[in-house]
Amino acid sequence: MEILGLPLIYYGAMILKVLVAFVFVLLTVAYATYAERKIIGHMQVRIGPNRTGPIGLLQPIADGLKLFFKEEIIPAEASKFAFVLAPLVALITAFISFAVIPFGDTIEVMGYKVPLQIAAYADQTGTVFDLNIGVLYILAMASLGVYGIVLAGWSSNSKYSLLGGLRASAQMISYELAAGLAIVCVFMVSQSLSLQAIVADQAGLFGWYIFRNPFLFVAGILFFICSLAEINRTPFDLPEAETELVSGFCTEYSSMKYAMFFMAEYANMVTVCAVTTTLFLGGWHGPLPSVLNFIAKVYVLMFICIWIRATYPRYRYDQLMKLGWKVFLPLTLFLIMGNAFWITLFQK
Amino acid sequence: METLFFSLVAAIAIISSILVITNKNPINSALSLIMTFFCLATLYVMLEAHFMAAIQIIVYAGAIMVLIVFVIMLLNLKSESGGRTNHALFLGVMTGVLLLIQTWYLLWRSSLTGTKGVVDSALIAKVGHTELIGKSLYTEFLLPFEITSVLLLVAIIGAVILSKKKL
Known part of the structure; x- marks a missing residue:
């Protein structure tokens, strides 16, 4: 039985890939909440959740x-x-970005190539699209x-x-701009918008875009910070600043709808870390098998997110706007110029 | 299959664009407009114009509409209450009928030759849609493109001057 020249088993493998990836992201999202409470607990000399299951491991399930x-x-x-x-929009847009992130090298199933990226396929000749x-x-x-x-x-x-x-809309529009401009630096080096091509271009440790040149290094850090602001994580969590706004936009929400906002927040964190990994930290390239590299890098970035939350106080609103428009935006424009000069001078 | 999908998307686009003008609540109107933009982006994808689709969502749904929703929220506009005025209805119907006649006349007068341009799906698959757009913007349409960018710059400066009386 064949559809479009490919056997049914191939489509089975593709569907399995999507399911496994999705379930894994869901589990990561659930346990990100646990990891955050546990890590911040230890950073603040507390124990964190430890009652539900061994060392509190069943806590996310109990919460859910x-x-x-x-x-x-x-x-x-x-x-x-x-x-x-609203909660549906928040949750779907948080998860849907994962469809284009390549989380591993292309693998072979029964002689057919299966790219480890949800929105990708290989034709009969094995070319990955x-x-x-x-x-x-x-x-x-x-x-x-x-x-949302x-x-x-x-x-x-x-x-x-x-x-x-x-607050959220003003903040997200402001920082989207700087994040987008930071990505422009990546395009200039990769010369492609396809994430497969971008990852393929970053083979080897010094092939990672963040190590390519000083401008890209700054752009990578800047992109990560702007992304934190876009997904409303500390120190940019003004939309839900509990000291001033109860809990901001989700004050009136309860039950599963509240849980959806909560999941969206952590799914956004996973997505942002995955995007940063793909664009700047070499994607799945590294010493371990490809998928494990990717997961390790994402988890390190997630740890940094949590670490930042345990360390920094929240910005004031005017500081936030000043930082976005008067520091990050000119800085990214400067980085694009510098990057262009670097490419023409040293990488011809 | 493709025709079926097209009809579905087109139907949603038309229904949501009708909802834009019939909804009394400004936010719901704005939401319908976003839905329309989304359907348009889907149609672009069906034409293999992926870059256009992404830009459609980023610029229209992601930036302009966010601003509109932001303004509606900031002004806290309530649902419009009073009935429609007669002269507005009259003008609207008149404009609609005129546009319809114009479209019909143009379709009737000019003959559809059926000549195809150089860009087809094989070329898009080979070169890439983004590359094609970039190339034609920076070679064939360089002057209009640059003029547009100057125009946008003027608009930005104008906005700054209007909003900041004391410079």
């Missing part, structure tokens, strides 16, 4: 079950459609992510939610 059985409350004055839509605008796709999905938060803030019909939503 608890939230699942909570009563669902929709405020009487809320606009229902947008209120229900992936979305040739992969990076733009990630940027597009990241820019849609803001709607904005809609949540607006539809709840509460002061705190609205302020949280407004």
